[in-house]
Amino acid sequence: MKYRQLTKEQFESLHQEFARFLASQNIDATEWKQIKEEKPNVAEDEMNVFSDVVWDxxxxxxxYLEHFSKTSANLFKCENEEIHRIAIQVNWDINLLEQEGFEWLLKNPMDNSVEVFRGTKPYNQSDRNAELFDLIEKGSAISKGEIYEYFNQLIS
Structure with a gap:
């Protein structure tokens, strides 16, 4: 397995897609039920393959990805060959996880208590998706990139 199996909730929300996936392998609903009961390892393998397809x-x-903690933010722009990062550190008692703290940062990005760093690097394993998945598993969320682009314009 390349990533991790989808959660039960994710499988439920992708029910139709999973049914089409099974159908593409000539497995209908009756046969799927039988596989789950009689060959749970085969069922698990099918679910793993589907999970990898979805994750890919x-x-x-x-x-774009972003990861916030109480006093820092890591914003990523994920291109094909390299990943760009803007790291923001707030050096006073603020909580970026709360609306008030986040809004303060957006209104005061150049405050003396705010440090902004920027970097770019090629993907480690030359496997872009594996590296992005690792960031998601460590708490990053997929985003539309508005916050990244806002800070990118400020520091350019």
């Missing part, structure tokens, strides 16, 4: 599709489309 999602990661292929991912252009």
């Amino acid at each position: 599709d999602v990661l292929d489309k991912t252009k």
Whole structure:
């Protein structure tokens, strides 16, 4: 397995897609029920393959990630060959996880208590999706990139 299996909730929300996936392998609903009961390992393998297909599709489309903690933010722009990062550190008692703290940062990005760093690097394993998946598993969320682009314009 390349990534991790989708959660039960994710499988439920992708029910139609999973049914089409099984159909593409000539497995109908009756046969799927039988496989789950009699060959749970085969069922698990099918679910793993489907999960990898879904994750690859999602990661292929991912252009931005962001990760916030109480006093820092890491904003990523994910291009094909390299990843760009803007790291923001707030050096006073503020909570960026709360609306008030986040809004303060957006209104005061050049405050003396705010440090902004920027970097670019090629993907480590030359496997872009594996690296993005690792960032998601460590708490990053896929975003539309508005915050990244806002800070990118400020520091350019």
